[in-house]
Amino acid sequence: MSPKSDCRILIVDDEEDILTAGRIFLKQHFNYVRTEPIPSKIPQHLEIDTFDVILLDMNYTAGATNSKEGFDWLARILEIDPAAVVIMITAYGDVELAVRALKEGATDFVLKPWQNEKLLATLHAASRLRKSTLEVKKLVDKQKQLNQALNTHYGDFIGLSAPMQKVYQTIEKVGATDANVLILGENGTGKELAARALHQKSKRAQEAFITVDLGAVSESLFESELFGHAKGSFTDAREDRAGRFEIASGGTLFLDEIGNLTLPLQAKLLTALQSRQITRLGTNQPKPIDIRLISATNMPLYEMVEQGRFRQDLLYRINTVEIQLPPLRERKEDIPLLANHFLRLYRRKYQKPNLGIDKQTLKKLNEYHWPGNIRELDHAVERAVIMSEQNTLQLADFSFAPATTKPLNLETDLTLEALERMMVEKMLSKHAGNITHAARELGITRTALYRRIEKYGL
Known part of the structure; x- marks a missing residue:
């Protein structure tokens, strides 16, 4: 006998004989079969459980033959779960109505009394359809995330300085593994670029790289954003939605600004990482996840652990390997490379193909302390390209202060x-x-x- 299918089935019919026969037969072939004689309880079942296929009778009131109840419950099921796979159960005389049901969203229909082999074939086909529908939905969600990622601008990972060579060496060693990596560094040092480089070096390079800016995720939306939600699980949940963990499964999940998480959210994240499964908001069905985790922050996590602001067990979970990205002021020999890279990029964008950069200007860029790091340099070059009226970027095209500023004297400078x-x-x-x-x-x-x-x- 072949192994049982994991397909989850709900049978809704007011005839106890039908329910009993269906349960006894289908339990031989499927791990999960639930029966329900009262159709008004369908929403309750869908709220607390997930079903791959629903077998739905077309008439429930004694003597009724117009199938109105069946159509009403079909519409209600599809309203609750637009991806639901519903097979109508009908008597011989209702075939014409069953065909109408197909037009209104049913997947198929079976005749009473059914033939076991035909019922089994219909359920297996419906199960495959359900799986395909969910896969398509997951791919659509994944594509949205990928499109967002592709639309975010940040050039190649650039730098020849000694500190950057050390970073490259670590990425080469760690990239091919599935080890969790924690990337530390100031804002604008290229933490996401390092994460993408790790992903490209991994065996998951052909799968999704999904980013989450935890600094921009509110506490109330954390579970929905990371774990997903079912339609109706909260006010604005108008449809089922996969979370970032689910979308990234098989690939890499990059959690930026992880130091911003509150302690309750840290606990929820740790639970998901330890169990390697998530549960969508509004459901009770855990889903396995297979991700490579990369986290990043500019915050002092070790100090935060000592202060009780960051969980030590979560820190151990996310930092199998650490990568420290140097600030731009500690890799000044890379500034000309980066400046010319951004210049080439914005020459194309703003259609100024002959624009160059003055040597004195490059020298000035090297002297500046760049508190915003590479991101600040990027913005500075873009602004200069926009403002420039000549074929060479001049000092006047940039807006920055000297690398060293005079300390404030509160007695004379109190403005x-x-x-x-x-x-x-x-x-x-x-x-x-x-x-x-x-x-x-x-x-x-x-x-x-x-x-x-x-x-x-x-």
């Missing part, structure tokens, strides 16, 4: 601008360069903070 600069410096230092946290504490937007950083050359 509004001086105080503002001091507060911006203090918040940036307090939050280790984290723009989101510094802006929040200052009570301004990230954009407003970037303008002040540019204004004061911080």
Whole structure:
């Protein structure tokens, strides 16, 4: 006898004989068969359970032959789960109505009394259809995520300096493994690029690379975003949706800004990583996941562990290997390479093919301390290309302060601008360069903070 199928089946019929016969026969071939004589309980079943195939009778009221109840419940099932696979159970005289049911969303129909072999073949075909439908939905969700990733601009991983050579060596050693990697570094140092390089070196390179900015995920949406949700599980859940873990299964999941997670969210993440399975919000069916995890942060996780702000067991789980990305000020020999890379990129974008960069300007770029690292250099070159009116980028096309600034003297420099600069410096230092946290504490937007950083050359 062939092994039982994992297909989950629900039979809805008001005739106990039909339910008993169906359960006895189908239990021989399927691991999970549930029966229900009262159709009004269908929503309750769909709320607490997941079914691959639903066998649905067309009439429930004694003497009824118009199948209106069957059509009503078919519509209700498809409203709850648009991907539901429903097979109508009908008497010989209802074949015409069954054909109508197909037009209204049913997958197939079987005749009473059914032939066991034909019923079995119909259920196996329906199960394959359900699996294909869910795979297509998963691929659509995955493609959306991939399209978003492709639309995010950031050039190649560039650098010839000694600190970057050390990074490359680590990526070469670790890339081919499935080891969890923690990437540490200031904002703008290229942590996502390092994660993508690890993915490309891995055996999962042909699978999805899915990113999650945990700093931008609110506590209320965390489970929905990472684990997915079922339709109706909360107010705006208008359809079933796969979470990032599920979409990334088989590939790599990159959790950026992991240091921003609150302790309750850290616990939920740890549970998923330890069990290697997730449960969509609004369901009770765990789904296995197969991911390679890469995490990143600019926050001092070890200090946070000592302060009780980050779970030590989660830190052990995510950092089998650590990669420390150097700030741009510690790899200044890479600045000309990066500047020319961004120049080539924006020459094409803004249709200025003959634009070059002045040697004095390159020297100035090398002297600047780049608190925003590569991201700041990227934006600075783009702005310069836009503002330039000549064939060579000049100092005047850039907007930055000297690499060293005069310390504030509160007795002589107590101006509004001086105080503002001091507060911006203090918040940036307090939050280790984290723009989101510094802006929040200052009570301004990230954009407003970037303008002040540019204004004061911080």
